[in-house]
Amino acid sequence: MNITGIIAEYNPFHNGHQYQLEEARRLTNADYLIVIMNGNFMQRGIPAYWNKYTRAAMALRQGADAVIELPVLYGTASAEFFALGGVRLLHQLGIVTHLCFGCETKDTELLLSIADLLHREPDAFRARLTQELARGNSFPKARARSILDSLESISVAYTETEVEELLTKPNTILALEYLKALMQTHSNIQPLPCLRTDTGYHEIHLSDGFSSATAIREVYAKQGCTSALQNTVPPYVYEKLLHDFQNRSPIEMDAFYPLLQYSLWKPQHPLSDYLDVSTDMANRIQAVFRPEYNFSQLIEAIINKQYTYTRIYRSLLHILLDIRKEELAAQLAGETMHYARLLGFRKESSALLKKLQEHSELPLITRVADSLRTMREQGNAAGARLLELDMSCSHLYEQTVVNQYGGSAINEYTAGIIIDDSSYDSVS
Numbered sequence: 001m002n003i004t005g006i007i008a009e010y011n012p013f014h015n016g017h018q019y020q021l022e023e024a025r026r027l028t029n030a031d032y033l034i035v036i037m038n039g040n041f042m043q044r045g046i047p048a049y050w051n052k053y054t055r056a057a058m059a060l061r062q063g064a065d066a067v068i069e070l071p072v073l074y075g076t077a078s079a080e081f082f083a084l085g086g087v088r089l090l091h092q093l094g095i096v097t098h099l100c101f102g103c104e105t106k107d108t109e110l111l112l113s114i115a116d117l118l119h120r121e122p123d124a125f126r127a128r129l130t131q132e133l134a135r136g137n138s139f140p141k142a143r144a145r146s147i148l149d150s151l152e153s154i155s156v157a158y159t160e161t162e163v164e165e166l167l168t169k170p171n172t173i174l175a176l177e178y179l180k181a182l183m184q185t186h187s188n189i190q191p192l193p194c195l196r197t198d199t200g201y202h203e204i205h206l207s208d209g210f211s212s213a214t215a216i217r218e219v220y221a222k223q224g225c226t227s228a229l230q231n232t233v234p235p236y237v238y239e240k241l242l243h244d245f246q247n248r249s250p251i252e253m254d255a256f257y258p259l260l261q262y263s264l265w266k267p268q269h270p271l272s273d274y275l276d277v278s279t280d281m282a283n284r285i286q287a288v289f290r291p292e293y294n295f296s297q298l299i300e301a302i303i304n305k306q307y308t309y310t311r312i313y314r315s316l317l318h319i320l321l322d323i324r325k326e327e328l329a330a331q332l333a334g335e336t337m338h339y340a341r342l343l344g345f346r347k348e349s350s351a352l353l354k355k356l357q358e359h360s361e362l363p364l365i366t367r368v369a370d371s372l373r374t375m376r377e378q379g380n381a382a383g384a385r386l387l388e389l390d391m392s393c394s395h396l397y398e399q400t401v402v403n404q405y406g407g408s409a410i411n412e413y414t415a416g417i418i419i420d421d422s423s424y425d426s427v428s
Contacts, residue, residue, distance in 0.1 A: 003352075004030040004098040005189070007070070007086035007178070009038045011048050011217070012241065013058035014233045016102075016196065016210045021063045023194050024100035032065040032352045034096060036086045037343070038075040039390060040397035041321065043082045045313025047397060049217055049250040053410065053418060054240055056343040060420040061236045065349035066356075067418075068093075069341040071386050072393045073328060076317055077275065081328065083177035084184065089337050091187040094359035101178050103193040104169040110158070111172075111193060113151050115179035125150045140164050171196055206232055221250045248401055253313070255400050257295040260320045264289050268322065275318040275325050281307060285315075321393050331386060338375070338383030341365045341390070344418025369413045 004024045010017060025033060037059065039052045048055065056067040074085025090096045105111065117125060128149050132142030144164035148155040154163065166172050179191055206215050211232040219229050225242045233241065241249075264271075264285065271282035281302075288301040302312050318324075340362045345353060356364050365371040368391065375384040391412045398409035 005090040066345040087181035092361040347421040
């Protein structure tokens with residue numbers, strides 16, 4: 001039996017994502033598709049425009065057989081730890097045979113060769129990289145030259161410019177981290193790159209058929225559910241977007257800013273304790289922070305050549321959510337994900353849940369309160385901390401939704417899982 005895993009955010013689910021699901025099922029002859037999906041906060045340091053239950057429902061309606069939540073500690077981390085968390089989850093489920101991921105190239109051998117080199121980091125490679133950086137080359141250029149110098153087979157087939165450009169592509173960066181994580185976990189899961197079909201991860205303009213999630217969010221926030229946007233997502237997803245607009249979404253970082261201001265004005269811990277916050281960045285944040293700034297003004301005050309927007313966003317999000325370096329280090333040392341939190345599944349795929357219960361190294365969580373109590377009783381303090389962090393971050397998100405739009409908040413301790421009993425629509 002073939003069971004294919006996908007690690008995703010679906011913020012929101014769009015036509016490109018459905019293409020990937022269908023390609024993953026076709027190329028691996030998959031009996032089931034399991035999606036590991038971020039919760040209410042994203043890897044680039046922003047809140048999800050739509051909550052995790054809405055996004056899980058989108059994925060299930062469009063063909064995913066089960067959606068499992070990636071814990072926020074990993075979901076908001078750098079590409080290395082985001083990938084490691086997702087791969088560890090898939091590996092410890094015990095039944096996943098393939099991992100499908102979007103990428104800007106389908107050359108699996110190229111990706112595997114580079115990933116293996118970056119995973120091993122032999123002395124000659126590190127020395128060449130140090131030498132190239134000392135010559136004043138940018139990190140992407142220095143790394144490309146060092147890779148070509150270390151891997152003769154690649155140097156024959158690709159130019160320095162081609163390798164350098166490929167290594168700056170967001171999905172290729174993630175793809176390499178997925179491959180490194182498979183190597184680190186000694187997993188037998190087979191990797192399968194799926195060539196991206198949209199206009200680019202950071203593209204902010206819509207195009208017919210396939211558009212990036214960034215472009216869709218940009219239009220949704222400023223113009224709502226336009227006819228142009230309708231062409232970029234499956235019909236069911238468009239209905240969800242239309243229903244939630246100015247009702248429960250969009251949710252942007254500005255809505256959390258008063259809490260972030262308080263966290264910066266009176267931090268509970270030194271800022272350098274938080275994940276992604278170096279001592280230099282902590283000093284810079286404290287030097288430029290002004291209570292009268294809005295969120296955008298704070299970002300512009302912090303940014304310089306050393307720090308990208310994404311790095312700053314992630315750092316500030318970790319301060320807001322109280323996610324510290326020591327917790328990630330402790331979780332990584334444990335070499336386990338502790339649990340698999342099920343957000344939903346397709347009713348016709350209920351046999352998949354039985355297989356998970358039979359073969360998974362991890363308990364499958366369907367009722368949070370019961371699972372948290374069990375972990376505490378069994379002395380699994382690390383697992384309880386990981387789940388408690390998920391709960392507190394989700395409740396903060398829901399409280400922010402209520403503050404902005406009214407209505408009722410979803411209580412993580414009583415929320416049920418989604419069971420989709422419909423047939424899904426194909427975009428192809």
